Amino acid sequence: MEGYATEEQQVEALKSWWKSHGNAVIFGTVLGLAGLVGFRYYNDSQLAAQEELSAAYDTVVTELSENGLAAKATTQTFIDAxxxxxxxxxxxxQLAAEAVKKQDFAEAETQLSWVATNSNQASILPIAKIRLARVQAQLQNFDAALATLDKVTLDTFASKKAEVKGDIYVQQGDLNAARSAYETALAGVGANTQLLQLKLDDLAIADVADDLDAAIAGELNDQ
Known part of the structure; x- marks a missing residue:
């Protein structure tokens, strides 16, 4: 599905950051709690547990990357735990991305809905919601897709939000609404200018084709 590549780069960046700093986050949290209760030492078991979880994550995502949805059961067990x-x-x-590759949009919707509902990470939520909207559109749930996009409120994602709205309007055959959405996206911060201009050009070609069809139909009716 279009747009996943750029978003995947953002997710990969977050993965790398978490792998590098996740233990430090846990360390800082525990130290803060220790200060509150008067302890002066760091609980080594917390760090060990975090390292064990990190290793388990590596194992799960490697299996998922190598085996795709065949690793769904193991992956879901890790998520639930x-x-x-x-x-x-x-x-x-990642499980949602694998589902999209196999065009299992129902499974992708399940995973992305879970992330959108349960994640408290501000950097992840907009990505999950935009992906969820795309998947819902693939399932022809256009109203749900547009409602999901309305929940994306960060300004840094405004352009992508408008672009995906435009894509949905195209699927619905509402070319005027699509044009307006693409123009909004084009004016936004971080807009993919080249891609959006191509989409607007495609709409212009579609308009010409519609006008030509209408003209031909009119001539035939006059005969």
Whole structure:
């Protein structure tokens, strides 16, 4: 599905950051709690547990990358067991991506809906919701897709949000609404100018074709 490549780069960046800093986040949290209760030492078991979870995550995503949806059961078990952790969110996103590759949009919707509902990561939520909207559109759930996009509120995703709205309007055959959405996207921060202009050009060609069809139909009726 169009748009996944760029978003995947953002997700990969977050994965890399979490792999590099996840333990430090846990460390800082525990130290903060220790200060509150008067302890002066760091609980090594917390760090060990985090490292074990990181290793388990590596194993799961490697299996998922190598085996695709054949690894769904193992992957889902990991997500369910770690539902309050960022690793579960990242794993669900990857499982959704694998489902999209196989055009299993129902499974992708399930995973992305879970992320959109359960993740507390501000950097992940807009990506999950935009992907969810695309999947819902593939399932012909256009109203749900547009409603999902309306929940994306970060300004940095405004252009992508408008672009996906335009794509949905095209699927619905509402070319005027699509044009307006693409123009909004084109004016937004971080807009993919070249791609959006191509989409607008395609709409212009479609308009010419419609006008030509209408003219031919009119001539035939006059005969």
């Amino acid at each position: 770690n539902s309050g952790n960022a690793y579960a969110t990242l794993t669900a996103l």
